[in-house]
Amino acid sequence: MTTIKFRHTLTLNLLLMIVISFFGTLAVMIFFAKMDIFINPNGSVLQAGLLLTFWFFIVIITFIVIFSLLVRKKIRYLRNITETVQHIANGKLGLTIDIKGKDELSQLAENINFMSKELENKFIHERQLEKVKNELITNISHDLRTPLTSIIGYLNLIKNGQYENKDQRQEYFETIYSKSHRLKHLINELFEFSRLSSPDVQLTLSEVDLPSLLHQIVGEYTPIFEEEQLNVQKSITDENIPVLIDVEKMVRVYENLFMNAIKYSIKRSDIRISFNTLDNTAILKVSNRVENPPVEDVNKLFERFFRGDRARIDAQGTGLGLSISKRIVDLHNGKIHAEYKDGWIIFIVEHPIFKK
Numbered sequence: 001m002t003t004i005k006f007r008h009t010l011t012l013n014l015l016l017m018i019v020i021s022f023f024g025t026l027a028v029m030i031f032f033a034k035m036d037i038f039i040n041p042n043g044s045v046l047q048a049g050l051l052l053t054f055w056f057f058i059v060i061i062t063f064i065v066i067f068s069l070l071v072r073k074k075i076r077y078l079r080n081i082t083e084t085v086q087h088i089a090n091g092k093l094g095l096t097i098d099i100k101g102k103d104e105l106s107q108l109a110e111n112i113n114f115m116s117k118e119l120e121n122k123f124i125h126e127r128q129l130e131k132v133k134n135e136l137i138t139n140i141s142h143d144l145r146t147p148l149t150s151i152i153g154y155l156n157l158i159k160n161g162q163y164e165n166k167d168q169r170q171e172y173f174e175t176i177y178s179k180s181h182r183l184k185h186l187i188n189e190l191f192e193f194s195r196l197s198s199p200d201v202q203l204t205l206s207e208v209d210l211p212s213l214l215h216q217i218v219g220e221y222t223p224i225f226e227e228e229q230l231n232v233q234k235s236i237t238d239e240n241i242p243v244l245i246d247v248e249k250m251v252r253v254y255e256n257l258f259m260n261a262i263k264y265s266i267k268r269s270d271i272r273i274s275f276n277t278l279d280n281t282a283i284l285k286v287s288n289r290v291e292n293p294p295v296e297d298v299n300k301l302f303e304r305f306f307r308g309d310r311a312r313i314d315a316q317g318t319g320l321g322l323s324i325s326k327r328i329v330d331l332h333n334g335k336i337h338a339e340y341k342d343g344w345i346i347f348i349v350e351h352p353i354f355k356k
Ligand SMILES: Nc1ncnc2c1ncn2[C@@H]1O[C@H](COP(=O)(O)OP(=O)(O)O)[C@@H](O)[C@H]1O
Pocket: 256, 260, 261, 262, 264, 265, 288, 290, 294, 301, 302, 306, 307, 308, 309, 310, 311, 312, 316, 317, 318, 319, 320, 321, 322, 323, 345
């Protein structure tokens, strides 16, 4: 929004119009005086009084006519502004007024235009949020219903004694148990996702040496990598690289990347974990082998509820892990993205290095 310098332009304009109207009226009166028709010298006092009153009205009307002619553009503009404001108030957000001249009225019009655009943007944003929320609820309901239906189904079989022997009943219990875990996992992820989506989410920042933290997490995951027949090629710098992070949240990001690599990699293959720095940025790369990329544009994997075929078939994933990770990395002013090259999918996390 801009503010004009001449704040009293409109007052000055009006004063000028009054002066012009005054001189205009004077000119008209001089014209009549020259024609010698002001006073009838032979008339009575009453006649003289009436005549004076008549001319007095002529003066006033002449003044009003000239002034109205001069001011009519401004009045029309003011009416235009009033009508537009009324339309905006009735819901036509985004409507604007043409800017004419450079006075308080044009300033008013500019401010109204700004307000109208702001309201429109807010309205569009709200509508988008509403849409996202509705989509979220639909997805959540669907995802929660699936394991719950199966839990109820198996419980019903047990309740009605519809099993052949103890072993089958035990099998049902185990399915119920694993579905309940799936439900718990889903609810946890949803909770985390909605908590992190809030605009006023707080980070508990502390200074950490990132290579040490990564060595530690990779160490914890090594038995799982081995169990899944994945050979880890680790290349993490031994330098001290301080970063300012919310440890709990960033560990979640790293763990999600490692778990994804374990879940979605070709089995009996390599997993590469590399960490180095470039300028003021710490860069972590986690790569694993895949037969085909899950989608053409691998950055779609960061969209919420996106699940590749494997995750859907195994009913393992929630499709929230990477979108939660992206949100966390964004909150840290970092970047996360994915690349696909020659049978390798690479997840890259960039983080600013902390300088004291
Ligand atoms: N390392 C990876 N290799 C291959 N595909 C992956 C990898 N990480 C993620 N994906 C794909 O991206 C999808 C979304 O991942 P994510 O958001 O973590 O959700 P989830 O793991 O719960 O399915 C996965 O379903 C999978 O198809």
